[in-house]
Amino acid sequence: MSTDNQSKQALSDQLEALIKEAEKINRGIEEDGSQATKEVDALVADIQETIGRIKQTCADIDNSEQEANDNIDRSILEEAEFMDNNE
Amino acid sequence: MFDSSQRLDRGDDPDRLQNSDARHESGDDSREKGEDMSEEMLILSSKNRSIFKRLTDRAKKTARNIIRSVKDKIPGKADVCAKAQIVTNELYTHRHERIQLHWGKEVEAIQMQIDALQASAKSIQGQIDDFRKRKIPGVDDMILSKRTIEMQIHNLETQKDKYQSKYEAEQDKMIIGANERNRIASEVIRRCKDKMEPFERDLETLEKRKKSVDLAGEKLEAKHAERKKDLDDLEERKTALENALMMGNKSREEVKRNPSVKAIEKMIASGHKEMQKQKADLLRLRNEIDSQIAEVGAQAAPTRDKLFRYSRIKEEAPITNENVKDRNRKVHNLPPLPIRPRIG
Numbered sequence: 001m002s003t004d005n006q007s008k009q010a011l012s013d014q015l016e017a018l019i020k021e022a023e024k025i026n027r028g029i030e031e032d033g034s035q036a037t038k039e040v041d042a043l044v045a046d047i048q049e050t051i052g053r054i055k056q057t058c059a060d061i062d063n064s065e066q067e068a069n070d071n072i073d074r075s076i077l078e079e080a081e082f083m084d085n086n087e
Numbered sequence: 088m089f090d091s092s093q094r095l096d097r098g099d100d101p102d103r104l105q106n107s108d109a110r111h112e113s114g115d116d117s118r119e120k121g122e123d124m125s126e127e128m129l130i131l132s133s134k135n136r137s138i139f140k141r142l143t144d145r146a147k148k149t150a151r152n153i154i155r156s157v158k159d160k161i162p163g164k165a166d167v168c169a170k171a172q173i174v175t176n177e178l179y180t181h182r183h184e185r186i187q188l189h190w191g192k193e194v195e196a197i198q199m200q201i202d203a204l205q206a207s208a209k210s211i212q213g214q215i216d217d218f219r220k221r222k223i224p225g226v227d228d229m230i231l232s233k234r235t236i237e238m239q240i241h242n243l244e245t246q247k248d249k250y251q252s253k254y255e256a257e258q259d260k261m262i263i264g265a266n267e268r269n270r271i272a273s274e275v276i277r278r279c280k281d282k283m284e285p286f287e288r289d290l291e292t293l294e295k296r297k298k299s300v301d302l303a304g305e306k307l308e309a310k311h312a313e314r315k316k317d318l319d320d321l322e323e324r325k326t327a328l329e330n331a332l333m334m335g336n337k338s339r340e341e342v343k344r345n346p347s348v349k350a351i352e353k354m355i356a357s358g359h360k361e362m363q364k365q366k367a368d369l370l371r372l373r374n375e376i377d378s379q380i381a382e383v384g385a386q387a388a389p390t391r392d393k394l395f396r397y398s399r400i401k402e403e404a405p406i407t408n409e410n411v412k413d414r415n416r417k418v419h420n421l422p423p424l425p426i427r428p429r430i431g
Binding site: 011014029040062065082 | 268354393
């Protein structure tokens, strides 16, 4: 009877040990996830900032070009007006 | 009046057309007001349309012809420099035709009068010489007539000079216009050159960061593989303990109801579930990043082409027009001309 109890206790202890081990593994999984999230979040922030700069450059170039186009169009109109005034 | 596909077929610049469409849709629509909505008008900015509207009908016609002519000559991917060059050539052609017409009607008529008067003067001089040789009186009257003709020639020459000055003033104006268009194109080139390096660096950074995100995903997957091995090992040891409990006369159901066994099973399931969640979250994030990068990449591609195209142009001579020179003066040797004040 005593051996039985001892045997049951040993199994119970082993189960408790497994619980602790499972807790440790799960904590590890959470830490892995948290570390990856932290790493990726920093990268995402950097990516967003870079994307913002690229979009701004695209807009700046488009605006420069549009502005130049408009100025050239205006020079046509000025020219037409000049020709008309000097007829 | 026309749609984008039709315009694209004719090799129009999609950006420019997009802008004209945007202007069209942004409450800048003049159709409702019954105003000129010709194709030439649609490509103009609202400010330029205002200038166009206040031109005389004759000036409008000239402007429309030039704009149409420039538009027909612009290739599919024309840049500002090409446009500036084409506009310079077109304006030169228009002005040159106009000047030729002017000379044809006015100066040539004057020249014909001068030629006729010079012939008369020559004839009178012949008569004067003949009368003098033969000692016939009346030479003084002939000299007076000749002087009158010479005065007329002088007056006509003066009038011709006025036309010449006008012609030269127009040529000067042409040079100023070409300088101005050079300046406009150079400004775009300068801005592009300034942006080129940081833009390329940003695109490279984006690629590097994307790779880093992929690497972070791979690292997490490797860690998950280790954790999964640990959980599988735990599962095996739990099964071994369950078997040991069953050997102690406990039924499978009784073993499964054991609180410790239940707790272990719950934790193993929770570990797997957490890894799946992390994997799914990372995948979703990577997809979002990929899609954002693809979107900005598509937007950046034409800008990159423009930057390369403009950066290759030598800034000192973006536009040259061999035709812009005077027949009588070396106006192309004039010092850089000041930029004239704008209309409006």
